[in-house]
Amino acid sequence: SLIPEGNENIDQDVTLPEIVTVTSPNNSYSGVPQYSPISTETLSKQKKNSNTKDEPMTGSEYKIGTTENLTDSTSIDKSSDLFNQAMEYKTSGENEKAIMNLNQVIKLNSKLKPQAMWEKANILFTLNKITEAKKVLKDLSEIDSPFQKQAKDKLLAL
Incomplete structure (x- = not known):
């Protein structure tokens, strides 16, 4: 095998560069280059990446790629974006x-x-929607979060 010891996990279908014996001009030295595990892996990746022909995904590969962890990361990004936009609306007085x-972040x-609920309750108080704000604070006071105590304290103060 052309793959040096310790690299058995590298795909066997990858062809490494041709190995030639190197000889010095006066024939006092000759040897075969050895590839380290990192070099072998790098060469393997380069060979795979140099293939300009894209292979179509199988149905199962496509399904895994579209469902596995992608929706979670997308919703986190979307939630952050929505929350940041909500804070901009709050700052500019566009409370509704x-x-x-x-509400979308909460869902x-x-x-x-918890943070979205806290901000929502505060905006509702600003809009003088006290009953709605109290309900949000009550729900928030039942969630284990950094805002739980604040919600309880604010409810007691009302």
Whole structure:
């Protein structure tokens, strides 16, 4: 095999560069170059990446690629974008738009949900929608998060 010891996991269908014996001009030295595991892996990747012909995905590869972890990362990005946009709306006084975005964040992402609920409650207080704000704070006070104590304290103060 052309693959040096310790590299058995590298695909066998990859052809490494031709190995030639190197001889010095006066024949005092000769040897065969050895490839380190890193060099072998790099050469293997280069060979695979140099193939300009794209191979079509099989149905199962496509399904895995479209469903595995992609929706999670997309929803996190979308939640962050929606939350940031909501804060911009809040800053510019467009509170109804801010609430719409925060409602979407609450539905999409559990990591941003408590913060979105806190911001929503504060906006509702600003809009004098006290009953709705209290409901959001009550729900928030039941979620284990950094905003739980703040929600409880604010409810007690009302």
